[in-house]
Amino acid sequence: MAKRESTFINMVLTLMLVTVVASLTLATVYNLTKEPIARAREEARQAAIRMVVPDFDELITRKVMPAEGRDSLEFNFAIKDGDLAGVAVSTYTDKGFSGRITAMVGFHPDGRIVDVVHLQHKETPGLGDKIEKSKSDWSDQFQGMDPATAVIRVTKDGGQVDAITAATITARAYCDGIQRAYDAFRKHVLSEGGIEL
């Protein structure tokens, strides 16, 4: 088996060639998959929005900075027949047991919660993952809650939210995310001088 000699020029050339071919291949695959990836993400987002707001025929999206937090929230205004049917807010919390949890909170125009569905999390399977609707109906307790009157905190912290057994940290974090969404909602939608659509 005649291997190429390990001369300096051979080594450099080979490495360069391999890397160039690899990069070109990857760039091609990247371009081919860019659209499907964006489409898959958009579908997931739309599905989450549809789960937490009433029927709509038009969707307007705005980014809003929360009062507290590093990243912006995404406000999705669901319009039906020209009227605001609900707002789906894509929110986050970094207080999860294993890092960031993102969720979609749906509000009626008057601020009551329609529903909350998780988007992404890395919480413990069997414990924190009960925030997922497919794993438990724990998150159903948020339906219809009005954050203006109900305290969105776990009962241990003086609130009205039942924690997840043995996953208080996850439950607490989830409430933090929902509260963040509501605070921004109250500031920009409920109060006067809200967002221009």
Added chain:
Amino acid sequence: MSQIKNFTRGFIKENPVFVLLLGLCPALGVTTSAFNGLGMGLATTFVLLSSNIVVSVIKDLIPNKVRIPSFIVIIASFVTIVQLVMEAFLPELFDALGLFIPLIVVNCLVLGRAEAFASKKNTLSSIADGLGMGLGFAFALTLLGAVRELLGQGAVFGLSLIQADGMLVFVLPPGAFIGLGYLIALTNILKKSLKTE
């Protein structure tokens, strides 16, 4: 035919996970369910097979001193391809496997086979070896995932088999270690009894 031997070697006699103790990180990290284990196993098989083929085809063109970096670039490219394709077409599996997809590039199994086998044997043998080792790896991961899912959640591949609360510890890190430990012990006993027959 020797290709059959190359292929079947990876299943029991030299199973990457249970015998060679390679690729333990993903074996422990993603086997919370049989489906995740299978998904990771097949993704790794794809990378292993592709890199084995490429390495074995161009092995004579690569100077000896730069073979490891070259193999790494080749393997990393295929891993990136898997990442992009999975994100585009299998977003749920992509989210479930998370960090461990790019970590396929440091799976000692892949680099190990490229170095020990594909760089020395012909392409057909490398294909058989890649397929055998990869599917053996997938088999090990699926088995461990099934055991953990069964004991931890009473289900396999999402199909509920036992109507009781599972032993949570098996879905969590300790269960991964313990489950794998016992499976390796079983393999040791099996091999010994096959030898003494």
Added chain:
Amino acid sequence: MEYILIIIGAVFVNNIVLSYFLGICPYIGVSSKLTTSVGMAGAVTFVMVLATVVTYLIYTFILVPFQVTYLQTISYILVISSLVQMVEIMLKKVSPALYQALGIFLPLITTNCAVLGVAILTVQREFNLLEGIVYAIANSIGFALAIILFAGIREHLDLMDIPKGMRGAPAALVVAGIMALAFMGFAGLV
């Protein structure tokens, strides 16, 4: 302070080996002797911190501005393998004894999922450079803690009478599982 949380999180609560399952190969492979474990931990610390810094800079100043983040896996692993080569050369000169003791496991740091994993996680959790360095150091401490504790237990285990099928890796894994169980007790800390 933020940094204390990062450190406690990485060393105890989300220990890189016992919770994230990264760095298992050297964990099982090297931990049969206490002295090699200490040496391995030191080498991993060095590579992990350096790798995190370099990959962070590459990600922030090259991959993102040029919109080629899909080259993350390739560039990261090339950085890590070069760093390991450098460490090998340095170690041969500075401490040939340690170099011999580590043997095959030194180049295997390249395939140590913990190093690549921490590099990726630093960017994923959106740490800045200083936080990233703290995170890398904390994780290497966590790795060192896990592997040294484990080596201590294994040295005792080797002297015991264990059923034949369980000897070696299976017993080690069950012990690791119990350690992981113990570390889960830190869960409420942060």
